[in-house]
Amino acid sequence: MKCLKAQNLIALDVEGDLAEKQAPALRDHLAACPACAEFAQEMRESQWMLKSLGASGPENAVLLRARQTALEQIRFEQDNRVSSWSAWIARPRWVHATAGLTVLACLAAGWLALREPRGSAVVDESPAAQTQRAETRDKELPGRAAPVAAAHDSNTTTPETPSVPGAAETNNPAERAEPVRASLFEEPAEQVDEAPPAPRIEVVSINADAASAEGGSETVLLNIASSDPNVLLYWVMDDQGGS
Amino acid sequence: MAIVNFWLMKVGYAADSSSEISGEAVVELLRRSKAGDLAAFERIIALHERRIARTAWRLLHRPEDVQDAAQEVYLRLYKSLRGFDERRELAPWLYRITVNVCRDFNRRGGKDPELSLDTLASDGARIEAVEPGASPYEQVAQRQEQLLIAEALRELPEKERAAIVLRDLEGLSTREVATILGSTETTVRSQICRARLKLRQARGRLPGRTP
Numbered sequence: 001m002k003c004l005k006a007q008n009l010i011a012l013d014v015e016g017d018l019a020e021k022q023a024p025a026l027r028d029h030l031a032a033c034p035a036c037a038e039f040a041q042e043m044r045e046s047q048w049m050l051k052s053l054g055a056s057g058p059e060n061a062v063l064l065r066a067r068q069t070a071l072e073q074i075r076f077e078q079d080n081r082v083s084s085w086s087a088w089i090a091r092p093r094w095v096h097a098t099a100g101l102t103v104l105a106c107l108a109a110g111w112l113a114l115r116e117p118r119g120s121a122v123v124d125e126s127p128a129a130q131t132q133r134a135e136t137r138d139k140e141l142p143g144r145a146a147p148v149a150a151a152h153d154s155n156t157t158t159p160e161t162p163s164v165p166g167a168a169e170t171n172n173p174a175e176r177a178e179p180v181r182a183s184l185f186e187e188p189a190e191q192v193d194e195a196p197p198a199p200r201i202e203v204v205s206i207n208a209d210a211a212s213a214e215g216g217s218e219t220v221l222l223n224i225a226s227s228d229p230n231v232l233l234y235w236v237m238d239d240q241g242g243s
Numbered sequence: 244m245a246i247v248n249f250w251l252m253k254v255g256y257a258a259d260s261s262s263e264i265s266g267e268a269v270v271e272l273l274r275r276s277k278a279g280d281l282a283a284f285e286r287i288i289a290l291h292e293r294r295i296a297r298t299a300w301r302l303l304h305r306p307e308d309v310q311d312a313a314q315e316v317y318l319r320l321y322k323s324l325r326g327f328d329e330r331r332e333l334a335p336w337l338y339r340i341t342v343n344v345c346r347d348f349n350r351r352g353g354k355d356p357e358l359s360l361d362t363l364a365s366d367g368a369r370i371e372a373v374e375p376g377a378s379p380y381e382q383v384a385q386r387q388e389q390l391l392i393a394e395a396l397r398e399l400p401e402k403e404r405a406a407i408v409l410r411d412l413e414g415l416s417t418r419e420v421a422t423i424l425g426s427t428e429t430t431v432r433s434q435i436c437r438a439r440l441k442l443r444q445a446r447g448r449l450p451g452r453t454p
Contacts, residue, residue: 046443070317
């Protein structure tokens with residue numbers, strides 16, 4: 001065994017950390033090598049000196065201070081945690097009841113606000129009512145009277161005064177600004193126009209002879225009309241129910 | 244050798260007060276502490292505070308931080324006590340917390356300050372006279388030797404220092420040290436071997452010693 005390896009083993013052997021199978025080889029080396037034997041003695045003394053440090057350390061007063069401070073901190077945290085809840089619980093019952101009712105009222109109000117459909121206001125769409133609304137607006141905002149009236153009266157867009165923003169561009173900033181304001185002002189009325197009343201559908205005429213005269217199967221021709229002038233429906237069916 | 248043996252008898256570890264209490268009583272104390280009984284928790288601290296402080300004292304770069312470190316160990320112990328199985332042994336867990344706390348303190352604190360006898364004796368530190376019957380000259384020499392060893396211990400890499408403090412100063416087995424440090428026995432054995440060689444070498448710096 002070489003001395004360098006022996007010294008590593010001595011460092012372990014000094015506290016009994018050496019594996020049993022390595023101990024005999026180390027003993028043989030120490031018996032034959034005085035330098036390593038001296039090394040082993042120094043190592044033991046070094047360990048004794050190290051262990052003499054083990055007894056040194058902070059005084060009891062330091063330990064006591066650390067303990068007391070930690071316990072005070074834990075106690076403080078516990079008290080704070082408990083006091084916040086106990087203070088709430090200790091309040092009078094009417095406070096709890098009021099808080100509960102307030103929460104319920106807020107929840108109910110929120111629920112109702114979500115349930116109510118938007119834009120459900122009933123608006124009179126007759127021409128007289130529209131004219132009256134426009135006049136009322138003109139009175140409330142005199143500065144806007146001219147463009148609003150112009151936009152309302154024409155109801156047809158001219159190239160000079162476009163009622164829809166971005167519909168036509170002019171180079172004059174003043175001319176560009178006014179129609180924008182007017183169209184903004186008109187916006188609610190346009191929104192109302194977008195929600196027409198539901199069309200009514202009715203049977204206009206029934207022609208049962210048109211097909212039977214030609215010798216074919218009996219055919220009934222129904223003319224069904226809607227109140228909406230853009231909709232006209234025809235439904236043709238035979239006596240077997242086929243269409 | 245007789246003198247050395249006398250030193251060891253004189254400075255041998257004061258038995259922790261945990262040896263005065265049975266295992267069942269400790270389990271009961273742990274149960275009560277988990278339920279929020281601070282008196283029981285204080286008793287647990289009292290059982291282990293000496294070994295916590297002693298370990299922290301050796302692991303910290305700044306020994307004056309030992310009070311704050313011990314305090315931090317107690318707080319961490321209390322906060323994590325609910326998850327602890329009281330049938331297990333508390334000491335290894337406490338050592339592990341202590342090592343972690345000291346590592347955190349050392350990282351925050353920067354480099355080691357210069358060590359001196361004054362530093363060692365400051366802040367409540369006590370160094371036992373290794374040979375009370377020795378002449379004043381011999382006592383000074385022994386103190387100087389202690390200082391050298393203490394300095395060499397503080398200069399060790401963090402892991403080597405933790406391993407040798409737990410193994411040689413706290414007297415734990417290699418397996419226990421490996422468990423506490425989250426390492427293997429082989430690694431711990433290698434670390435303490437290197438550390439012991441370095442300490443012996445440091446002692447050789449004294450006049451009249453062979454390095």
